[in-house]
Amino acid sequence: MKYCSLCGGTVDFRIPDKDNRERFVCNNCDAIHYQNPNNVCGAILTRGDQVLLCRRAIEPRYGFWTLPAGFMENGETVEQAARREAIEEANAEAAGLQLFGVFSMPYISQVYLMFCGELIGDFSPGDESLEVGLFRQDEIPWSELAFPVVGCSLELYFKHGTSQVHHAWFSRDQQRNHSIHFGD
Amino acid sequence: MKYCSLCGGTVDFRIPDKDNRERFVCNNCDAIHYQNPNNVCGAILTRGDQVLLCRRAIEPRYGFWTLPAGFMENGETVEQAARREAIEEANAEAAGLQLFGVFSMPYISQVYLMFCGELIGDFSPGDESLEVGLFRQDEIPWSELAFPVVGCSLELYFKHGTSQVHHAWFSRDQQRNHSIHFGD
Numbered sequence: 001m002k003y004c005s006l007c008g009g010t011v012d013f014r015i016p017d018k019d020n021r022e023r024f025v026c027n028n029c030d031a032i033h034y035q036n037p038n039n040v041c042g043a044i045l046t047r048g049d050q051v052l053l054c055r056r057a058i059e060p061r062y063g064f065w066t067l068p069a070g071f072m073e074n075g076e077t078v079e080q081a082a083r084r085e086a087i088e089e090a091n092a093e094a095a096g097l098q099l100f101g102v103f104s105m106p107y108i109s110q111v112y113l114m115f116c117g118e119l120i121g122d123f124s125p126g127d128e129s130l131e132v133g134l135f136r137q138d139e140i141p142w143s144e145l146a147f148p149v150v151g152c153s154l155e156l157y158f159k160h161g162t163s164q165v166h167h168a169w170f171s172r173d174q175q176r177n178h179s180i181h182f183g184d
Numbered sequence: 185m186k187y188c189s190l191c192g193g194t195v196d197f198r199i200p201d202k203d204n205r206e207r208f209v210c211n212n213c214d215a216i217h218y219q220n221p222n223n224v225c226g227a228i229l230t231r232g233d234q235v236l237l238c239r240r241a242i243e244p245r246y247g248f249w250t251l252p253a254g255f256m257e258n259g260e261t262v263e264q265a266a267r268r269e270a271i272e273e274a275n276a277e278a279a280g281l282q283l284f285g286v287f288s289m290p291y292i293s294q295v296y297l298m299f300c301g302e303l304i305g306d307f308s309p310g311d312e313s314l315e316v317g318l319f320r321q322d323e324i325p326w327s328e329l330a331f332p333v334v335g336c337s338l339e340l341y342f343k344h345g346t347s348q349v350h351h352a353w354f355s356r357d358q359q360r361n362h363s364i365h366f367g368d
Contacts, residue, residue: 001188002192003188003189005195005208005217007187008187020353034255036258037257037258064249070222073205073220074220075290076221077352078288079288079368099349099351102286102335104263105259106260106264109258113286113295162207165283165351167263167282184263
């Protein structure tokens with residue numbers, strides 16, 4: 001950020017009065033421009049013992065498999081966002097969605113809010129998917145999953161079903177290896 | 185938003201290529217400036233049958249009682265944000281924090297992520313609190329609570345304890361009356 005989005009003045013990155021962390025502050029109108037984490041909402045959609053996966057037609061991770069998920073938009077609930085993403089990426093509708101897990105990724109300032117529910121009717125690739133398909137546990141392309149949270153969500157689902165709401169966070173080391181942590 | 189924060193050019197509010205909703209788009213450098221919901225993280229901190237509440241020393245709702253909670257910052261987990269807010273608002277530390285509820289407020293594009301845990305040691309008002317105190321269920325100042333999510337969280341806690349993770353969303357009508365919804 002270089003310019004104030006309200007007045008076009010230049011901004012400094014400094015600690016405002018009565019605050020304790022650096023923010024972008026306008027040198028002209030004094031507006032403070034906060035930057036905060038984004039939510040990614042998605043769903044594990046199941047049919048019997050199968051789970052719906054999408055092969056990404058967009059970067060990052062073009063060609064890798066993922067659960068339908070994407071950035072939450074203003075004006076919607078977390079569940080509406082998860083439903084919208086399933087429709088956009090896989091033309092897939094869900095019944096009985098329940099909150100499945102909340103996963104923080106502080107290294108990229110994202111929070112994943114995942115749901116689980118039953119896939120209803122047909123499905124087909126949306127604009128952001130090369131293909132979509134149903135996979136049993138032993139058919140999941142584990143080595144071709146797009147993001148660590150996808151693999152962890154699937155592992156938690158196949159281990160625990162929907163018996164609990166998971167809460168965890170991920171860390172990433174300098175070699176970009178990810179670890180999942182339950183609790184502090 | 186009137187100016188591009190990257191180049192200082194003017195912005196239009198229009199639907200970008202390959203998108204389906206209006207965004208602020210720079211007329212000069214074509215940057216798309218997404219605006220997304222914010223997370224508010226907080227905690228129900230308990231000691232025996234008492235719950236910690238803070239009386240707000242800031243607007244909105246100056247003078248009303250609330251659970252310690254505030255905007256999640258970049259680079260932290262939802263749980264770290266809840267802990268930080270308890271320290272900032274009440275100098276209060278928690279043990280055994282567990283996810284308690286996820287509450288969407290689409291009319292203000294916020295998501296509350298509430299935890300529940302045991303209050304450890306002393307507490308005292310932080311800069312944003314006029315006073316802090318412990319309240320039994322029949323001592324809660326129900327008519328002087330700052331926000332609907334505070335009252336609903338307390339009701340859910342006194343009814344269910346920590347036996348489940350709640351997921352709900354709030355609506356607000358034109359008279360600013362709020363309703364809580366579980367499920368769609």
